Amino acid sequence: MSTGMPPAGTGVPAEPQPRRTQLGPLAQVVEVLDSLPGGGLILTTVESALNWGRASSLWPLTFGLACCAIEMMAAFASRFDLDRIGVIPRATPRQADLMIVAGRCSIKMAPIVRRLWEQMPEPRYVISMGSCATCGGPFFYDNYSILKGVDQVVPVDVYVPGCPPRPEALIEGILKLQERIKKEPFLRRQALAALDGRAGAR
Amino acid sequence: MSAAERVIRGAAALGTGLGLTFRTMLRRKVTVRYPVEKLPTSHRFHGLLSLPIDPETGKDRCIICFQCERICPDRCIHIEAEGKGKERQLSRFDIEMDKCCYCGLCVEVCPTEAIVFVPHYETSTYNRARLLYSHDDLNRAAPKEPIATGIVARRRP
Amino acid sequence: MPLRTEELLLNMGPQHPSTHGVLRLVVTLDGENITDVRPDIGYLHSSVEKMMEHRTYVQNVALTDRGMDYLIALNNEAAYCLAVEALAGVEVPERGRYLRVIFQELNRIASHLVWLGTWGIDLGATTLFLWCFRERERELDLFEQVTGGRLHHVYFRIGGVYADVPDGWAGACRDFLEYFLPHIDEYHQLLTQNPIFEARTRGVGVIGRREAVAMGASGPVARASGIAYDVRKAVPYEVYDRLGFDVPVQASGDCFARYLVRLEEMRQSVRIIRQALKDLPAGEFRARVPVAMKPPRGEVYVRTESPRGTLGMYVVSDGGESPYRVKIRAPSFSNLYALTEIMRGWKIADIIAILGSIDIVLSDVDR
Ligand code: SF4
Ligand code: SF4
Ligand code: SF4
Numbered sequence: 188m189s190t191g192m193p194p195a196g197t198g199v200p201a202e203p204q205p206r207r208t209q210l211g212p213l214a215q216v217v218e219v220l221d222s223l224p225g226g227g228l229i230l231t232t233v234e235s236a237l238n239w240g241r242a243s244s245l246w247p248l249t250f251g252l253a254c255c256a257i258e259m260m261a262a263f264a265s266r267f268d269l270d271r272i273g274v275i276p277r278a279t280p281r282q283a284d285l286m287i288v289a290g291r292c293s294i295k296m297a298p299i300v301r302r303l304w305e306q307m308p309e310p311r312y313v314i315s316m317g318s319c320a321t322c323g324g325p326f327f328y329d330n331y332s333i334l335k336g337v338d339q340v341v342p343v344d345v346y347v348p349g350c351p352p353r354p355e356a357l358i359e360g361i362l363k364l365q366e367r368i369k370k371e372p373f374l375r376r377q378a379l380a381a382l383d384g385r386a387g388a389r
Numbered sequence: 390m391s392a393a394e395r396v397i398r399g400a401a402a403l404g405t406g407l408g409l410t411f412r413t414m415l416r417r418k419v420t421v422r423y424p425v426e427k428l429p430t431s432h433r434f435h436g437l438l439s440l441p442i443d444p445e446t447g448k449d450r451c452i453i454c455f456q457c458e459r460i461c462p463d464r465c466i467h468i469e470a471e472g473k474g475k476e477r478q479l480s481r482f483d484i485e486m487d488k489c490c491y492c493g494l495c496v497e498v499c500p501t502e503a504i505v506f507v508p509h510y511e512t513s514t515y516n517r518a519r520l521l522y523s524h525d526d527l528n529r530a531a532p533k534e535p536i537a538t539g540i541v542a543r544r545r546p
Numbered sequence: 547m548p549l550r551t552e553e554l555l556l557n558m559g560p561q562h563p564s565t566h567g568v569l570r571l572v573v574t575l576d577g578e579n580i581t582d583v584r585p586d587i588g589y590l591h592s593s594v595e596k597m598m599e600h601r602t603y604v605q606n607v608a609l610t611d612r613g614m615d616y617l618i619a620l621n622n623e624a625a626y627c628l629a630v631e632a633l634a635g636v637e638v639p640e641r642g643r644y645l646r647v648i649f650q651e652l653n654r655i656a657s658h659l660v661w662l663g664t665w666g667i668d669l670g671a672t673t674l675f676l677w678c679f680r681e682r683e684r685e686l687d688l689f690e691q692v693t694g695g696r697l698h699h700v701y702f703r704i705g706g707v708y709a710d711v712p713d714g715w716a717g718a719c720r721d722f723l724e725y726f727l728p729h730i731d732e733y734h735q736l737l738t739q740n741p742i743f744e745a746r747t748r749g750v751g752v753i754g755r756r757e758a759v760a761m762g763a764s765g766p767v768a769r770a771s772g773i774a775y776d777v778r779k780a781v782p783y784e785v786y787d788r789l790g791f792d793v794p795v796q797a798s799g800d801c802f803a804r805y806l807v808r809l810e811e812m813r814q815s816v817r818i819i820r821q822a823l824k825d826l827p828a829g830e831f832r833a834r835v836p837v838a839m840k841p842p843r844g845e846v847y848v849r850t851e852s853p854r855g856t857l858g859m860y861v862v863s864d865g866g867e868s869p870y871r872v873k874i875r876a877p878s879f880s881n882l883y884a885l886t887e888i889m890r891g892w893k894i895a896d897i898i899a900i901l902g903s904i905d906i907v908l909s910d911v912d913r
Contacts, residue, residue, distance in 0.1 A: 242540050250561055252568060253590060253909055254616035254697055257660065261686075264663075264679030268420045272539070293912075296568055296589045299560055318487055321517060325463050325490040325612050329600040332593045338517070347513040348520055350490040350612070351697050358423045360513035362539030367515065369540065395741065402740045409735055410673065419680050431687075433694040433709075460837065462605035492608035492700040497708065498837060506694065 217374050234374050241284075241373070242365040245312070248283035248303065249276040253290030255317035255351040262354035274361060280306040285364070286341070287357070291319030291326055292334045304341045310373070314360050315343045318350045325350065424538045430508040435491040437509040438484055438522070439530035449528055450503035453477055457495035457504055463488045466495060479524060486512065487520040511536045551577060558897065560589045566664060566901075567908030569882075575894060583889045583897075585882060591912040598872040603630050603704060603839050606869070611698040614874060615910035617660055619695075620646075620653040621852040623702040628783060629848040629859040630704050634841035639830040642706030643784045648719070648822045649692075649701065650784075651815040655726070656685050657853040658808050662733065665805075665902035669746055674736060681729055684722055691715055704839065706832030716823050723816050730812055737805070747801035751900035753888050754799055761884035764877050765855025766807045767904055771799035777851035789821045801903035808905075811853075838867055854878050854905060878910035 220226035251259060263269050263276060277283045280303045292300055304313065315337050318324025323335040337343065344367065347360035421428050430436065440449040458466045465488035469481040495504055512532045514520060519533055526533055559570040568589035574582040594613025598606045610626045611619040624646055631638060638646075659678040666674030686696045692711050693699035701708050737743045753763065758771040768775060776793040778786040794810035796803035845862040855877025864870040885904045889897060 239540065248561075253592075254612060256567070257617065257697055260660075260664075261679055261683065264683075265419050265676040266421055266680065266683045267423060271420070271422070291590070291592060293589060293591055295591065296560065299589075303561055318490055321487045321520070322485075324488055325609065326592055326597070327488055328464055329597045330593050331596070332591045336517070343517075345513055345515060346487065346517050346520065348487050348489075349510060349512070350492075352513075353510045353696065355423050355427070356510045356513065359511040359537055362424060363513050363515070363537040365539035366537050398739075399741045405735050406740065409732060413677075419683070431691040431694070433692070433712075434690055435694040460605065462601055462608045490608060490612065490698070491695070492611075492698075493694060493708075494605065494608060494700065 213374075214377070217377075221375070230374060234372065235369070238369050238371055238373055241310075242368040243273040245274050245285045245361065245364070245368075246277045246283050247274060247285040247287045247314075248280050248307070249278055250286060250303065251289050252292055252296065253317075253319065255289035255320070258351040258354055259287055259289040259316065259357060262357050267354040267358060269358065269361070272358070272361070280304075281308065283307055284311050285361075286311065286313045287316055288313060288320045288337045288341070288343075289316040291317075291324070292337045292340075293332050294334055295332075297334050297337075297340045300337065301340045312344045312364055312368075313337075313341050314345045314347060314357075314364060316347045316349075316352060316357055316360070318348055321346045321348055430510070432508070433506075434508045434510075435493055435506050437486070437507050437512060437530070437532060438489065438491075438495070438504060438527065439507045440482065440503055440524070440527040441505060441507070441530045442528055450501040451479060451482065452501055452503070453479060454500060456498045456500065460494045460498045461489075462492060462494065463490055465489045482524040482527060484522045484527060485520065486522050487517060507531075513537075553581065556894070559586075566906065569901075569906070569908050569911070571897065571901075573894070573897065578893050578895075580889055580892055580894060580897065583886045585886055587882070587908070587911050589912065590908045592909070594913050595872050595874060598869055600868060602837075602867045603841070603869065604837055606872075607703065608700045611700060613909070613913060614876070615852065615854065615857075615878065615907045616697065617657040617907055618653050618853050619698050620649045620701065621850065621857065623699070624650055624784070625848060625850040625852070625857050625859040626861075627702045627704050628850065629846050629861045630839075630841060632846045632848060633844055633861055633863055634704070634835075634839060636705045636833050636835055638706050638833055640785075640827045641710075641829050642831040642833070644822050644826045645707050645711065645831060646702060647784050647786065647789070648819050648826075649689075649699075649707075651818045651822075652685060652688065652719075654815045654853045655812050656682050656689075658812050659685075661808065661853075661902075661905045662805075665905075666737075668898045668902045669743065671737065671743070674733065677729070677732070681726055684725065688715070688719055688722055691718070703832060703835070705835040706830075708832075710831050716826070719819065719823060723819060727813070727816055730809060733809060744802065746896075746899050747805060747903070749798075750801050750896050751885075751888055751892065751903060752799045753884060757887060758799070758884060761887060762880040763855070763884040764880065765851070765853070766804055766811065767855065767881050767884060769794060770796045770803035770807045772797045777849050777856055781849060783848070783850060785822070786818075788825070789818050791818050801899050804903045804905075840865060840867055849875075852877055854907065854910065855881060874913055876910045876913060878906040878908075882906050882911055 220230050315321050320337045326333040345360045345364045349356050443450050453470045458468045465485040467483040470477050471480045472478050507530045509532050514534050554575040556573045560568040570586040572584040592613050610622040614622045659682045663675040663678030693701035753771045755772045758768050774795045791814045794807045796807055841863045843865045847860045850857050858875030860873040861869050862871040881904050
């Protein structure tokens with residue numbers, strides 16, 4: 188049975204590289220713009236417009252592990268209605284850019300969480316919802332089957348503590364993530380990554 | 390069931406369902422627009438733990454009895470004390486809010502009601518290490534980080 | 547020349563929008579027909595039975611909420627507290643018992659609402675999800691006023707309940723029930739006569755009476771197959787013997803029957819809560835039990851009726867501060883295996899309908 192882990196000997200899977208071929212021209216435009224006088228201003232304006240768009244349409248993967256998933260469902264349901272801030276659940280990782288790890292993650296489930304995260308397109312974000320996903324929570328001691336924090340398998344951007352967090356707490360976590368996305372040097376970082384890739388290829 | 394009968398039944402069911410939906414549309418809305426308006430929490434709500442300052446003494450009410458540390462099922466309260474007798478002082482009172490399961494057993498056993506729940510739940514953070522609440526943070530009885538509003542405009546009070 | 551066909555092995559889950567958690571079903575298909583279903587469980591194993599051996603009896607109440615079926619935290623707590631009370635010979639005051647019954651039944655309604663909503667999504671009725679959660683939120687407000695929690699309460703204690711209900715809560719609860727009852731009729735209007743819903747559920751996934759008994763199905767699944775068995779009637783615990791309620795039974799054993807049984811159970815729960823609120827005696831709500839309780843040596847098995855079936859709790863004490871062994875008889879586990887027997891021969895699209903109608907919670911299956 189495939190476990191989703193890389194074959195033995197390769198260790199922790201490396202961070203997947205951005206797709207260079209597509210970013211090539213874009214990276215050059217960014218590079219040129221950044222060197223022109225006043226180009227930085229244009230770049231920053233474009234960037235903040237793009238970031239605004241990205242932050243207002245975070246599409247999470249519907250992915251419930253345990254009790255916190257019920258509160259996540261409640262956050263999508265009528266009273267809190269996450270749709271109104273552009274958070275629309277998607278059933279497939281290919282269309283999602285946010286993963287809400289809601290609940291405790293067992294060691295058996297960890298490779299699958301990792302694989303789902305790998306299937307998500309860049310840029311992607313992870314919210315760890317609840318004490319269990321954050322550090323094992325109530326299942327930290329005397330336990331042989333629960334992962335002590337989901338950040339052992341995927342990089343987490345925002346931690347929402349609580350057992351379970353109220354739906355409002357989850358929404359606040361998503362808003363925190365939006366604030367982070369809003370400030371992200373999205374284009375420059377992508378360009379830098381592409382340039383790094385070019386340097387690596389040389 | 391003949392085809393005509395099925396059509397009639399289907400149309401009737403569609404009518405009932407749609408009628409109900411339209412009637413519901415006219416009812417009061419239940420959605421709370423969260424960052425702009427907030428629901429009141431009940432006064433028993435299990436939010437953030439804290440050791441609030443007693444306004445009379447200017448200190449919290451903890452008498453360092455270690456009961457909360459002992460009952461905590463997640464072992465996330467860490468208390469250390471220095472000195473003897475009357476001079477005994479807390480040298481450490483940490484709660485790992487990320488491990489806590491908000492069960493309320495510590496609040497129940499505390500003899501002086503020193504440790505209480507405060508109705509704050511917006512405690513999310515970028516860094517897990519910031520979920521370790523030290524004695525000062527617990528005295529402040531508030532989340533460590535400012536509450537985010539995201540791309541929703543911040544309302545001036 | 548006949549068409550050359552091959553068997554297809556299909557993996558459903560563990561991440562699947564409608565398996566209600568992390569269940570993996572390995573389905574063998576012949577065209578669209580299911581020839582075999584093998585559930586692969588354990589993706590949410592949280593070793594809660596082992597953990598309970600390391601915690602004291604009082605601390606374990608907090609664990610029963612989370613480690614077991616998380617939709618019915620209060621029913622789990624009740625089963626555990628009843629077991630330990632039987633072990634230690636603690637007598638629960640009258641008011642405590644009534645409060646426990648009220649909260650167990652409220653939790654039954656909440657659990658069935660989640661089930662109905664998620665099953666609605668599975669079958670394409672998204673409205674139902676929104677409506678069920680609308681009612682559920684009002685109920686959670688009631689919970690929050692008393693227990694402080696929305697999903698996990700840690701409200702029952704060995705010997706009673708943690709705190710009394712605040713003033714005016716009983717009135718608020720009556721208002722909720724008043725508000726909730728007409729909504730059950732709305733669900734009926736939306737679903738029961740709907741031809742699409744009927745086509746997807748009526749006659750689908752039939753569990754016969756004999757199979758249900760043989761596979762150890764319990765709760766609404768068994769009752770939909772014509773077995774009039776309810777622990778609350780058969781071996782009354784708490785104060786159920788004093789409250790009048792009916793056990794809904796359907797004979798056909800299909801998904802539609804299970805749906806009808808659950809909707810009727812919600813109605814009966816409302817009836818029970820109304821009676822319990824009326825009879826609620828004044829006085830003590832909690833017996834005095836030391837924090838470091840040490841029940842005498844012995845073992846006890848307690849059965850309760852959780853929304854999913856017979857929830858059994860087997861506790862062994864060796865006279866120490868923590869239990870020597872705790873075994874949970876999880877209703878979802880038995881029901882899940884009843885389901886795999888009956889899935890053969892149905893179409894692949896029916897898997898979702900059948901699985902949803904069984905109402906399993908993976909935390910309860912794996913523990
Ligand atoms: S944090 Fe609490 S509510 Fe969330 S999965 Fe863990 S035990 Fe369940
Ligand atoms: S609420 Fe429960 S888990 Fe949290 S610190 Fe208190 S006893 Fe420990
Ligand atoms: S139980 Fe109360 S008084 Fe005792 S150590 Fe804890 S906070 Fe302090």
